[in-house]
Amino acid sequence: MQILKRAKSPILAVLLSTASFFAARVAVAAEDGAAWTGYGGNKGFQRYAPLQQIDAKNVAQLHVAWRRAGLDPVLQEKFLDLVPSNYLKSTPTLVNGVLYGSNAIGLVEAFDAVTGATKWIQKPLPVTLKEASGQGMRGVEYWRSGNDERVISLRGDFIYALNAKTGEAIKDFGDDGKVYIGIPTSDHFGSRQTSAPLVVGDIIIIGGTGGNTQGNGTGDLGLNKEAVPEDIRAYDVRNGRQLWTFHVLPREGERGLETWGKESWRFSGDMGNWGGMSADEELGYVYIPLSAPNMAYYGGHRPGDNLYANSIVALDAHTGKLVWHFQMVHHDLWDYDTASPPVLADVKINGKTVKAVIQANKVGYLYVFDRKTGEPVWPIEEKDVPQSTVPGEVTSRTQPIPTKLPPFDIQGIKESDLMDFTPALHEEAKKVADQYVTGGVFTPPSVIDPAEGGKKGTLSAPGVWGSGNWNTGAFDPDTGFYYAVSRTEPTVYGLTKLKPPATLDYSIVAAVNPNAPPPTPPAAGSTFAPPPPMINGMRGGLPLPPTLPSGLPLLKPPYGRVTAYDIGKGERKWVAPNGDDPAIRANPALKDVKLPPLLGNSGRAAPLLTKTLLFLADASDAVIGRAGIHADAKLRAYDKATGKVVAEIPLPAGATGAPMSYEANGKQYIVVPVGNAAYGSGWVAFTVN
Amino acid sequence: MRHIGFISAGLLVAAGFAPFASRGAEPPPALFTADQPAAGEALYLQRCSGCHNANLTDGGQGPGLITDGFWSNWEQKSARTLYGRILSTMPSNEPGSLLPGEALLLTAFILKSNGYPAGEQTLETADTLNPVRLHRQK
Numbered sequence: 031m032q033i034l035k036r037a038k039s040p041i042l043a044v045l046l047s048t049a050s051f052f053a054a055r056v057a058v059a060a061e062d063g064a065a066w067t068g069y070g071g072n073k074g075f076q077r078y079a080p081l082q083q084i085d086a087k088n089v090a091q092l093h094v095a096w097r098r099a100g101l102d103p104v105l106q107e108k109f110l111d112l113v114p115s116n117y118l119k120s121t122p123t124l125v126n127g128v129l130y131g132s133n134a135i136g137l138v139e140a141f142d143a144v145t146g147a148t149k150w151i152q153k154p155l156p157v158t159l160k161e162a163s164g165q166g167m168r169g170v171e172y173w174r175s176g177n178d179e180r181v182i183s184l185r186g187d188f189i190y191a192l193n194a195k196t197g198e199a200i201k202d203f204g205d206d207g208k209v210y211i212g213i214p215t216s217d218h219f220g221s222r223q224t225s226a227p228l229v230v231g232d233i234i235i236i237g238g239t240g241g242n243t244q245g246n247g248t249g250d251l252g253l254n255k256e257a258v259p260e261d262i263r264a265y266d267v268r269n270g271r272q273l274w275t276f277h278v279l280p281r282e283g284e285r286g287l288e289t290w291g292k293e294s295w296r297f298s299g300d301m302g303n304w305g306g307m308s309a310d311e312e313l314g315y316v317y318i319p320l321s322a323p324n325m326a327y328y329g330g331h332r333p334g335d336n337l338y339a340n341s342i343v344a345l346d347a348h349t350g351k352l353v354w355h356f357q358m359v360h361h362d363l364w365d366y367d368t369a370s371p372p373v374l375a376d377v378k379i380n381g382k383t384v385k386a387v388i389q390a391n392k393v394g395y396l397y398v399f400d401r402k403t404g405e406p407v408w409p410i411e412e413k414d415v416p417q418s419t420v421p422g423e424v425t426s427r428t429q430p431i432p433t434k435l436p437p438f439d440i441q442g443i444k445e446s447d448l449m450d451f452t453p454a455l456h457e458e459a460k461k462v463a464d465q466y467v468t469g470g471v472f473t474p475p476s477v478i479d480p481a482e483g484g485k486k487g488t489l490s491a492p493g494v495w496g497s498g499n500w501n502t503g504a505f506d507p508d509t510g511f512y513y514a515v516s517r518t519e520p521t522v523y524g525l526t527k528l529k530p531p532a533t534l535d536y537s538i539v540a541a542v543n544p545n546a547p548p549p550t551p552p553a554a555g556s557t558f559a560p561p562p563p564m565i566n567g568m569r570g571g572l573p574l575p576p577t578l579p580s581g582l583p584l585l586k587p588p589y590g591r592v593t594a595y596d597i598g599k600g601e602r603k604w605v606a607p608n609g610d611d612p613a614i615r616a617n618p619a620l621k622d623v624k625l626p627p628l629l630g631n632s633g634r635a636a637p638l639l640t641k642t643l644l645f646l647a648d649a650s651d652a653v654i655g656r657a658g659i660h661a662d663a664k665l666r667a668y669d670k671a672t673g674k675v676v677a678e679i680p681l682p683a684g685a686t687g688a689p690m691s692y693e694a695n696g697k698q699y700i701v702v703p704v705g706n707a708a709y710g711s712g713w714v715a716f717t718v719n
Numbered sequence: 720m721r722h723i724g725f726i727s728a729g730l731l732v733a734a735g736f737a738p739f740a741s742r743g744a745e746p747p748p749a750l751f752t753a754d755q756p757a758a759g760e761a762l763y764l765q766r767c768s769g770c771h772n773a774n775l776t777d778g779g780q781g782p783g784l785i786t787d788g789f790w791s792n793w794e795q796k797s798a799r800t801l802y803g804r805i806l807s808t809m810p811s812n813e814p815g816s817l818l819p820g821e822a823l824l825l826t827a828f829i830l831k832s833n834g835y836p837a838g839e840q841t842l843e844t845a846d847t848l849n850p851v852r853l854h855r856q857k
Binding site: 112 | 772781782788791796803804807808814845
């Protein structure tokens, strides 16, 4: 065991200066409950509203104050074929009584916080179906200098700057109000943005992915090792001029290049930021979690730790220079992105206030750092991990393991994790699990043995979709509690040897219809390109988790959970299932079986904290990334101290984004983006009398 | 014009596609010729399979397109709406990049993959899809 990073335990940081800018911001936020100034509530991404009008006594009386469609009907009436996705992602931003959100096609809408009535809607320019076609983003940013108020949003290959009062494009920003941010890729795919931009001072900072994710291309799903690094970029909020680029994969002469053996830095990529960012405006630092390298499941072509994949990087917002970094997973083989928003937390530890940043990841750990220095608040130890048997693979000998805070979801697969509703089901589950290599956390992928009785690869949890993800994490500055929301689902990391034209040696992509005839090439004269070649009967795509013969999950519940930590004490305080799963409950194999009152739902639910309560809504099955509730969704209020459900409020459809709260005209509101096939999509606002 | 698909379906049932009619449900319309879903599959494998999987069963980053989940969302919805969803939201990293003709081929491929038969009539315009309510065939 090697201890690389042993900090004083705990670090005794200087007392938070009450004169500090960030502290002032927090104090302002605490007094001004009217504001929810960005996707994550504030720049610290705490998902916290300092409001208490809605409390444990009256929360059951929450009623709908207004509803608003995810896309104003005007555009849909104009274009018959504009059929937006029901995955309305946007958590609105509230400033001065106006909510700003990214609608169901990714255009910004401004609406009244009290009534939900339209103030303005960003126009697609030109007004064509092609331009109107799009997908929503998770949020937008607001910026102000004097009377100059702007809404900054991402859509497709562009950053937009809009007049916050009128929705008109800011003509002197970039090219008539927009700046091209596409990353050139070999397959000419556009950049994909899902999160909001972050505005720090006068600087817009963006992440996003660079395309190249389709077909036999790269990304999480392809069969080739080549990809494009998804660099972090910054732009001037006033004119759209690009200010700096942070190379997520070091270039020649840059620190970290040595972590890419076999000159793999020349062709590797991905490592984008898609799960949110946060900033400490006093320090002038921005905190950016980065995802896995390409290809995530086999790295024989990229020996080394592969910086800055799977890391949190703290950058100087003004220069883009790296201040500190920490890599959570060396040489990733599991797609264990650091995907959750970094949450800023001023925490009292042993009587001293530590200015921390809390980072969750797909592995299910919380990593807590002094956000100025990057020193771990509690030791994070490099521990030996199992080594790969896959030809050509060189596993990292160790992985960093937090020593103080226990994980927030299961890790690896043990017999005690398997379905145990009845002894017979448990036996079934054991039979299924026995088909795979299993072990503890960081058990590496293995090659599928086609022999009878041979292992079908490695089965491990968390799987590729992670326990933690973009939805994980909220921090209560009053109590010092952090809430991790996670899902429990394994992945089969079973590798198959690939042959040219695949450039990757091994992949876990699902074997697809191996006996099916190849697709017919397009007819003569067609303008359509021929399909990419089949490779071992496979194309991009991930294998689904194994189930029992009845379709029941292999693992026992909860399938989704929320875990509360007292960060100051360094303790995990409680774990509660997050909602229920009616589809599992209705499985005929469970007839006459007594089930727990709540199974937990593995949809991606995002938390909202107020002064009084923790809120979590059932996630809709419209949310991409596995599972979710098809119907009968609820918004649940939890006791923050115990995890007990205080109230369940029916939602018209499952949540498709993170809820938020604010005060307007003396009333507290909670707004939830919702959507499903029956309802369509929209924002629904709740209040109490 | 809009009913041609149904007429074709009737002809196909007479020509041996009895399984679709034998369940007592309305026979599925033949909306496209055999080469259209084939061309649609070629396009699908390029532009869609990375998220939806090559066999349309949920690739993790996009929902399944022949699954229970698909039909819980699309049963009785208009086929034109499915076409519109493809045309105006897909691929998710480049919505608006598909041509209407490409979206038609993808619609044909998805319908074929869900048991809708090919016929004599080429699917030339999205208007043909207007009267068609989607119904699970298998």
